Amino acid sequence: MGESTSGSGWISAAEFHRAAGVSDWRVTGTGPQAVFTSTSLSHAAGLLAPVITAAERFGVLPDVDVRPEAVVVRIPYRSPEGIPAAATAFAAAVSRAAAQLQLTPDPSLAQSIGIYVAQHSQADVRPFFTAALGYDAFGDTDAVDPLRCGPQLAFNPISGDSPARGRTHFDVFVPADQARTRVDAALAAGGRLVDDAHAPAWWSLASPDNHGVDIASWTDTFD
Known part of the structure; x- marks a missing residue:
């Protein structure tokens, strides 16, 4: 051997x-x-x-x-x-x-899509979503499709927000060398830049009707 x-x-x-x-x-x-x-x-x-x-x-x-x-x-x-x-x-x-x-x-x-479920700091909504979607808990804050076909979910608290108000946005994980192109395309298609303080790790965008999308490249570069 x-x-x-x-x-x-x-x-x-x-x-x-x-x-x-x-x-x-x-x-x-x-x-x-x-x-x-x-x-x-x-x-x-x-x-x-x-x-x-x-x-x-x-x-x-x-x-x-x-x-x-x-x-x-x-x-x-x-x-x-x-x-x-x-x-x-x-x-x-x-x-x-x-x-x-x-x-x-x-x-x-190459890309993957995640759904970021933001919740009030006193709420725990992951059990609901895992039950409704048939997902499994993953780590301390995420949930995954057992066969990895659906998007991964992440659950993170919002401090100081109003109870019973959920906020959800998409995380779009793309290669580091494609992120800026994807951001520019989304802005040209009517999107709005919300926050680029963390760029090039990620950019926070909003659609014309104010739905949130983060274009993220940090997964391709972290050390």
Whole structure:
């Protein structure tokens, strides 16, 4: 038996990006992911066998979304601790296989959507949402679809706000090199900049009718 290639422990997004062979990948709010465009459903599906081989070799549990236009490979957060160290070797192996299959990486398509449920500091609404949506609690403040198909929810208190008044907005996690473009597009489409004090980690925007959307890139750069 050779030495284990699965690795152990956890790494940050910055550590993930410093690894060799992962330039196709970006880290969104739900973990590292890569998008490879394809010419057909069968073309995209050709990556499945190499993904399975790499997953078994490195001890990673990926999600794979096969569409006629593209195949999306994700390394989902299964623990609030971070990205598994073995993710880098797995990602590099998948990228090599995709290149051999002439699947084209397009990091600009990588993203994840989260719903930020803001609640009064004395309220705890997570049990309601997990029951209504069939979600599982994740960490201390979040909730996730057990099959990771739906958006992740985050529950955070508002101090000094009025009881019984809920506020919800979308978190859109995009690659760090795409965030400013996404912000500019939303503003050009009629949006309003609410707060850029935390940019480039995130920008807070409002729609023409004042619904909140945060464009966030910090998940792709944290160390």
